[in-house]
Amino acid sequence: MTPPRIEIKSSPHIKRAGSVEQIMRTVVVALLPVCAFSVYHFGLSALALMATTTLACVLTEQLFNRLSGRGSTLGDYSTVITGLLLALTLPPGFPLWMAAVTGFVGVALGKALFGGLGFNPFNPALIGRAFAAAAFPQAISTWTEAGHPARFTELLPSTLTAPFTTPAPVDAYTAATPLGQWKFQGAELQAWELFTGMTPGSAGETSALLILLCGLFMVARGAMNWRIPAAILASAFLTAAAFYAADPGHFPTPWAVLFSGGLMLGAVFMASDMVGSPVTPAGVWLYGLLIGFLAIIIRFFGGQPEGVMYAILLGNAASPLIEQITQPRPYGKRKGRGA
Amino acid sequence: MELLSLLRGRTFRRGVEAPEYKELTAGQPIRRLPFAPRLVLPLDQHFGDPARALVRKGQEVVRGEPVAEAQGPRSVPIHAPVTGVVEDVELMPTARGPKSRAVILRTAPGDSQAVRWSRPCDPERLGTAELIEAVQRTGLVGQGGAAFPTHLKLSIPDGHAVDTLVVNGCECEPYLTTDHRIMLEQPALVLAGVRLAMQTVGAERTLIGVEDNKPDAIAALRGQIGADEPITVRAVKSKYPQGSEKMLIKTLLGREVPSGGLPFHVGVVVNNAGTLAQLGHLLPRGEGLIERVVTVSGPGVDRPGNYRVPIGTPLRAILEAVGYREDDPSRIILGGPMMGNTVASLDVPITKGVSGLLVMPQAAEEVVASSQPCIRCGRCLEACPVGLNPAELGRLAANRQYQAMEERFNLNDCFECGCCSYVCPSNIPLVQYFRIAKALNRERKS
Ligand code: SF4
Ligand code: SF4
Numbered sequence: 001m002t003p004p005r006i007e008i009k010s011s012p013h014i015k016r017a018g019s020v021e022q023i024m025r026t027v028v029v030a031l032l033p034v035c036a037f038s039v040y041h042f043g044l045s046a047l048a049l050m051a052t053t054t055l056a057c058v059l060t061e062q063l064f065n066r067l068s069g070r071g072s073t074l075g076d077y078s079t080v081i082t083g084l085l086l087a088l089t090l091p092p093g094f095p096l097w098m099a100a101v102t103g104f105v106g107v108a109l110g111k112a113l114f115g116g117l118g119f120n121p122f123n124p125a126l127i128g129r130a131f132a133a134a135a136f137p138q139a140i141s142t143w144t145e146a147g148h149p150a151r152f153t154e155l156l157p158s159t160l161t162a163p164f165t166t167p168a169p170v171d172a173y174t175a176a177t178p179l180g181q182w183k184f185q186g187a188e189l190q191a192w193e194l195f196t197g198m199t200p201g202s203a204g205e206t207s208a209l210l211i212l213l214c215g216l217f218m219v220a221r222g223a224m225n226w227r228i229p230a231a232i233l234a235s236a237f238l239t240a241a242a243f244y245a246a247d248p249g250h251f252p253t254p255w256a257v258l259f260s261g262g263l264m265l266g267a268v269f270m271a272s273d274m275v276g277s278p279v280t281p282a283g284v285w286l287y288g289l290l291i292g293f294l295a296i297i298i299r300f301f302g303g304q305p306e307g308v309m310y311a312i313l314l315g316n317a318a319s320p321l322i323e324q325i326t327q328p329r330p331y332g333k334r335k336g337r338g339a
Numbered sequence: 340m341e342l343l344s345l346l347r348g349r350t351f352r353r354g355v356e357a358p359e360y361k362e363l364t365a366g367q368p369i370r371r372l373p374f375a376p377r378l379v380l381p382l383d384q385h386f387g388d389p390a391r392a393l394v395r396k397g398q399e400v401v402r403g404e405p406v407a408e409a410q411g412p413r414s415v416p417i418h419a420p421v422t423g424v425v426e427d428v429e430l431m432p433t434a435r436g437p438k439s440r441a442v443i444l445r446t447a448p449g450d451s452q453a454v455r456w457s458r459p460c461d462p463e464r465l466g467t468a469e470l471i472e473a474v475q476r477t478g479l480v481g482q483g484g485a486a487f488p489t490h491l492k493l494s495i496p497d498g499h500a501v502d503t504l505v506v507n508g509c510e511c512e513p514y515l516t517t518d519h520r521i522m523l524e525q526p527a528l529v530l531a532g533v534r535l536a537m538q539t540v541g542a543e544r545t546l547i548g549v550e551d552n553k554p555d556a557i558a559a560l561r562g563q564i565g566a567d568e569p570i571t572v573r574a575v576k577s578k579y580p581q582g583s584e585k586m587l588i589k590t591l592l593g594r595e596v597p598s599g600g601l602p603f604h605v606g607v608v609v610n611n612a613g614t615l616a617q618l619g620h621l622l623p624r625g626e627g628l629i630e631r632v633v634t635v636s637g638p639g640v641d642r643p644g645n646y647r648v649p650i651g652t653p654l655r656a657i658l659e660a661v662g663y664r665e666d667d668p669s670r671i672i673l674g675g676p677m678m679g680n681t682v683a684s685l686d687v688p689i690t691k692g693v694s695g696l697l698v699m700p701q702a703a704e705e706v707v708a709s710s711q712p713c714i715r716c717g718r719c720l721e722a723c724p725v726g727l728n729p730a731e732l733g734r735l736a737a738n739r740q741y742q743a744m745e746e747r748f749n750l751n752d753c754f755e756c757g758c759c760s761y762v763c764p765s766n767i768p769l770v771q772y773f774r775i776a777k778a779l780n781r782e783r784k785s
Binding site for chain 1: 757
């Protein structure tokens with residue numbers, strides 16, 4: 001009796017435009033200028049690094065999909081994002097074989113083992129980065145000068161290091177990052193140079209201005225929750241300002257802190273990763289404030305010049321707890337009851 | 340903006356701003372369609388206890404005459420929407436399911452179809468109990484969708500007092516424009532209903548909330564209010580679900596109905612503008628509810644509009660009269676696109692609570708919409724007007740932890756408004772999960 005053309009569906013019958021693919025694709029598009037800037041700075045080596053990490057991440061994901069019998073997840077672009085972000089956190093001259101291993105570990109341990117997109121408590125790029133810091137301590141702290149004249153014609157010598165060997169330090173190319181100089185040599189940080197990005201650093205921790213613009217693009221396209229970077233930057237700024245006020249001779253100005261190292265990249269592209277951040281609106285603020293604060297504390301007092309990545313991993317780890325204490329209050333229920 | 344409107348009592352927190360599609364029908368005056376040759380009147384078409392049939396097969400009835408009586412206080416009578424003959428009283432497919440007991444009428448051809456049955460009364464001389472009885476006799480139920488008997492809404496239990504009558508003129512569901520047209524074309528009837536309802540519940544004042552996308556309706560209503568009457572029309576923000584009772588109370592009065600409670604617990608009674616227009620029309624004349632205005636719209640309809648339709652008219656008769664696309668697979672929706680239900684057959688009749696009939700051909704983007712894992716974007720939390728955690732509820736539902744949904748995450752406060760599913764980029768059918776979970780929990784308890 002029922003004509004076959006009538007569909008039976010549960011309400012609602014309309015949907016807001018926007019899918020996971022669209023969100024992820026927007027993030028990829030937003031990452032491209034940052035990648036291009038990095039290639040412009042560091043040349044072919046940076047390009048080779050990105051290609052390697054991205055390929056390693058995508059292949060790893062496909063491998064695990066095959067093993068666990070899931071369909072291809074290439075369409076959701078999230079692994080491409082992991083690959084690109086990973087490359088941006090590594091030194092441009094990072095040996096490619098190490099980069100491939102790092103990509104594999106990031107996706108395998110950081111994502112696939114948890115069940116894939118949506119189930120990974122930590123940002124897989126940061127898992128990879130943390131692994132690299134532990135496994136390849138020397139390579140990961142060998143930085144290259146930006147704008148080397150031969151960067152578009154030759155690869156950095158360390159890039160093509162033979163697998164399972166460690167590159168020999170080549171002084172002609174290496175340079176200390178501004179944060180490293182401040183930490184280990186007491187040099188001053190120049191806020192403006194940091195803001196525009198003409199400094200040594202990992203492939204993506206350079207131009208704060210560019211990263212901010214890309215972040216604005218993601219916000220405009222609804223691909224990012226602006227509250228996360230806003231909270232991180234505000235909290236980092238205030239924490240740094242407190243230290244600066246206490247001892248201006250020793251600590252850098254809060255502006256320089258805001259624009260140096262991976263803080264901007266981490267705040268805009270990594271901490272804002274939805275999967276590892278709390279779902280509750282109030283929790284998002286708390287999460288950002290925590291990360292900003294931790295990043296500065298680690299940076300000022302830890303053994304390494306850069307603290308953002310560990311701060312974000314800690315933030316990821318704290319997410320479930322943050323979520324628990326920030327459950328929204330339902331309409332018609334008084335605080336402290338229910339939930 | 341949002342904060343400003345919150346502070347000025349123009350909106351509630353969260354919710355969604357969906358495209359309205361109201362321009363399709365908002366400018367269309369209410370028109371009548373030809374009478375269908377056969378009407379189906381389900382006895383259980385209202386919330387509460389079903390009515391009991393008063394007629395037998397072959398009996399002649401006149402337009403307006405009761406064909407079923409209220410079965411107890413939580414029920415309402417049903418009146419004949421046409422002059423004609425009772426074809427049968429039997430089980431028929433309705434929007435509720437495949438089989439509901441229904442009175443089937445065959446319309447008398449060539450009849451003028453004037454209303455030939457009424458019991459006029461003078462409401463001014465009636466006390467509360469008599470008024471409530473008179474309201475029940477009209478067979479009136481909420482016209483906004485819930486089909487909750489109006490006399491029950493106007494009965495305030497002993498020990499509770501109502502200070503404010505809230506009139507719901509929001510019509511926040513996309514596509515629907517029946518209340519808009521009624522407020523615009525019959526503001527005097529709406530106000531007549533308001534005064535009767537105020538008298539019945541003993542409210543000191545009335546607040547009429549109308550979404551600010553209907554400035555013409557706001558002006559029309561204001562023109563009918565006497566200088567010293569304690570009745571105010573308030574423009575509220577156009578945002579879904581502004582027209583949900585509890586949200587509107589929050590918007591207009593800043594009060595929150597306690598979880599599990601009803602509006603009278605905070606001294607309020609809410610009625611829909613379309614319902615009050617019917618009350619203003621029916622009660623003094625002593626007639627029964629026999630027709631209603633329905634917005635017929637959606638991309639699959641040729642001549643969208645607002646039509647006055649006899650209760651019991653089969654959907655097929657309406658769609659044939661206005662023209663519709665038969666080619667693609669479509670959803671036929673009773674109500675609005677956010678909360679309405681799809682029906683399985685065009686033989687299903689229009690009932691007292693149906694405010695919209697939408698034909699929505701399957702949109703291209705929805706074809707690809709298979710659901711994906713939750714990416715924890717938090718949009719559903721930013722959308723849920725009740726302040727629930729749909730992401731967590733959805734996760735628990737997927738793990739079949741239905742009890743935890745109820746006990747720890749307030750499942751029963753969800754009123755299935757659809758905001759969470761509407762915004763979810765992973766296309767998770769959250770509302771569907773919640774309906775199933777509620778049903779299973781109910782089953783477990785009984
Ligand atoms: S359907 Fe329920 S959970 Fe979803 S937004 Fe509406 S009230 Fe909240
Ligand atoms: S909107 Fe969908 S994907 Fe986003 S948190 Fe809610 S359930 Fe998860």
